[in-house]
Amino acid sequence: MTTRLPDAPWRHRRGLDALLRALGADQSLSRFVGGAVRDGLLGLAVNDLDIATVLQPNDVMDRLQGAGIKAVPTGIDHGTVTAVIEKWPVEITTLRRDVSTDGRRATIAYTDDWQEDAARRDFTINALYADPISHEITDFFGGVADLEARRVRFIGDAATRIAEDHLRILRYFRFLARFGNDEPDPASYEACRSAANSLMALSRERIADELLKLLAVDHPLASVRLLIDGGILLPVLPEIDRSSLARLTLLVTREADASVQPSALRRLAALLPPDPSIADQVGARLKLSNKARKRLATALEGSGGASSPRALAFEIGVEGAIDRILLDPTTDVNEMKLLDGWSPPRLPIGGGALIARGLQPGPDVAKALQMVEREWVAEGFPDGERVARIADQIVSKFQRARQ
Template sequence: MTVLLPDAIWRHRPGLDGLLTALGAAEGKARFVGGAVRDALLGLAVNDLDIATSLDPHDVVDRLKAAGIKAVPTGIDHGTITAVLPDGPVEITTLRRDVSTDGRRATIAYTDDWREDAARRDFTINALYADPLSGAISDYFDGLADLEARRLRFIGDAGARIAEDHLRILRYFRFLARYGDNEVDSSAYNACVAAANSLMALSRERIADELMKLLGVAAPVHALRLMVEGGILRPVLPEVTMAGVDRVEALLAREAASGIDGSALRRLAALLPADAALADQVGARLKLSNRARKRLMVALEPGVADETPRALAYRIGVEGAVDRLLLDAGRALDALEALAGWTPPVLPIGGGALITRGLQPGPDVAKALQEVQRLWVAEDFPDDARVAALADQTVSKFQRARQ
């Protein structure tokens, strides 16, 4: 029985019909491939659209230009052209076969054999092609059966696939977390464990990208446990232990109970020991952005005793406060209610107002203003009238101290 790609909004994106016509889809020269086909068959939203084609990449560029479609040669040396459509980019890649690989990059040759192109992909569920017009699925390695069973299998020998691209180790666990049924293919898992040290040959940016994608899925805990048990992350992130996975599991439950969207970066903070300096080192090692590193550090810095949620948010920002409150398993979740829709206010008084009240210009002004702010925060940000009273009280206190 022929399996057909279900109809969906993404198949009617503006400009897509013109792109398919330009690529000769009616003559069998272009098919949807990979994630779009996989996710469409699972009834999931399709965000990224990839097209495989038997056309030479330079021919693709010429055809797109002739059709008035912007073509960006994002990876032309490896056969990939990006078509810019009104609703976003579409990647078009010429059918390929691997000539040689070193675990990080491959030397490829073009082919017109769809099965040969499928054979170089990682998992059977990612090697599904769909005719854009009829929707007919081409399945060369029983990917449809695996998709139905939520079974994750490498194409061919797992060890050989990993040797071609070491990143497939991390991709295996990410895809297991998102698409697998948690029944692990022992040959695939053993191959990942055996090759774990090869992760050291990868750029830290690629490792970070896969790790953050894994932490961003709905249920990453089982995959993380398998990774720790097998020593997968030990070569590149020895700080990650089973205790960290337990913290991630607790965090997931708190995110769900509070109705707050999960955050991969927050989950990374849970995965690491509660040490801000160490978190910054890990962030630097993974080449995370300065903002991401700062968020990790803020999430794991020691707290202030008896600090209210709003006082915390005023001091470190709402995002940081939400991270801290969710990561603190001993803190009641209703503490988060105080931050819902709340924006930290600005102290409605400045040093000039204290001088007007009689405080002498000089170092005391800054100190007195800090005291007013401390009292204002301690009283949960009262109105301007109360701030004026606090200012009067503080100025009097400093004046008495100077007498």
């Protein structure tokens, strides 16, 4: 029985038909490939589109430019050109085969053999091609059946696939969490465990990117458990251990109870010991941005002295407050409702107003303003009229103290 790609809105995007004509899709020179085909078969939204082609990269560039389509040589040395249609990037890659690999990068050669190109891909469900005209699926390794059975399977020998690119260890668990049934293929799992030390050869940026993608999946717990139980993260993230899973499990439950969108960084914080200095060290090791490192550390600093969710949000920002509340099992997730649509206001008074009330310019102004702000926050951010009365009281205290 022939499998065909179902119709979907992404297939009718403006400019796509012109792109396919330029790439000779009607002559079977180019096909949809990878995630778009996989997600299309599952009825999921497709945002990223990849096209595989027998055309050489320079020919692709010439054809696109001849058709008036913006062409960017994003990875032309490796066979990839990016076409931009209606601000939508589409990656077009010439069919390839691996000549040699070292676990981090591959030396490739171009080919016109679709099966050769499929054989170098990681999982069967990612090695599916769809003819843009007939919509017929080309499936060399049983990917359609695996997709239907929710199986994630390496193409060929798992150990060989992992030796070609060590990052496939983490990718396996991400795809298992997203598309699998949480039951790993025993041979694949053992291959990942045996090759765990090879993760040390990868850049920390690549590890961080893949780990955060896994944590962003709706249901990552089974895969994270497998990673921890198998000691797979130990060579690169020894801070994550069996106690980490309990914290992550609780966080995932609390996110769902509060109807809060999952956050990969918040979930990474849950996996780490509740120590902001360790979080910062891990963030630095993973080469996270300064903003991401600060968020990790802030999430694990504890509840502090804030008396309410809004007071906490005023102190560290709404995002930070949400992280802290969800990570703290002693707080009620219903408190999150107080932050819905709320933005921390600005204190509706300044130092000039205190001076106008008779306070002498100098250090006392800053101190008094801090006292006004503390009281304003403690009272739940009352309006300007109440703040004026608070200011009168504070200024009077300072004046009495100076008499």
